[in-house]
């Protein structure tokens with residue numbers, strides 16, 4: 001078994017950008033607090049007529065168009081999400097229908113919160129090794145505006161909506177992701193109650209506990225991936241870290257002693273989009289030419305679960 005490369009990417013953001021000043025009209029907050037504590041200036045929220053399925057579909061279509069890959073070439077379609085439109089059918093099943101993927105395509109949703117997209121890359125790598133068709137779609141999509149409590153200033157200012165898609169190809173001569181995935185089961189630090197709990201399905205987060213977890217897990221995971229791949233961190237061309245808080249990223253950059261110019265992100269414009277955050281940033285980097293053919297991106301997610309996931313993804 002060997003590995004996958006990134007063929008192409010796509011993304012979709014809702015039309016409406018909601019600035020910190022807009023948030024200050026809803027809860028007792030201000031631009032200075034949000035920017036200095038998180039690095040976020042605005043985020044996107046779905047309006048009427050926009051939804052999770054639509055965002056994922058637009059991102060996946062764009063990736064397929066960019067890659068010049070037809071629906072019948074796709075063997076696996078995974079949507080990483082904690083906010084699908086339906087608990088069943090899976091968002092991936094709706095994409096199978098709307099993208100016209102073959103009925104024998106392996107389609108399912110994956111819940112590993114903010115680590116979900118990188119979990120999905122690893123799962124796709126494993127499944128594609130055994131699949132008859134070697135192209136896979138891995139999408140991270142979230143509509144977190146539907147599960148935030150707009151009376152809780154400590155969470156509602158953080159999260160945004162969006163979807164990013166990666167089209168990958170498995171080949172025997174492609175490098176492995178050298179994925180490092182993990183989980184430290186925890187129900188209290190970051191959770192969204194399910195439909196039968198009798199509690200509203202809002203995000204609850206003990207920010208400081210999750211912050212302490214993040215600044216430990218992110219650099220550890222990045223280092224473990226590099227060790228597994230047998231490369232030094234300075235051989236990595238781009239770091240695509242989950243965009244949860246600019247302070248977490250700054251801490252990891254310092255700890256890992258990597259070039260900050262290789263770690264630029266988009267949190268200022270997107271907020272925290274959970275499973276969508278890594279693929280949204282990947283798409284920006286590919287579209288802007290900041291990640292070019294043959295270059296390696298170290299992708300790392302961390303968050304609810306508590307989970308973490310890292311992998312080294314090369315652009316074909």
Ligand code: UT7
Pocket residue numbers: 028029030033034037038114153154155157206207208210211214244245248272274302303304
């Ligand atoms: O994506 C999954 C992973 N998620 C993360 O990695 C998030 C990790 N956590 C964090 O990023 C940070 O903990 C937060 C950004 C969530 C919070 O930052 P903090 O520096 O840990 O703030 P805090 O929770 O300690 O709150 C400090 C103060 C409190 O006031 P007092 O008690 O000191 O008077 C809060 O009530 O800031 C207050 N506060 C706010 N003030 C203005 C909390 N939210 C706000 C707000 N606007 N939106």
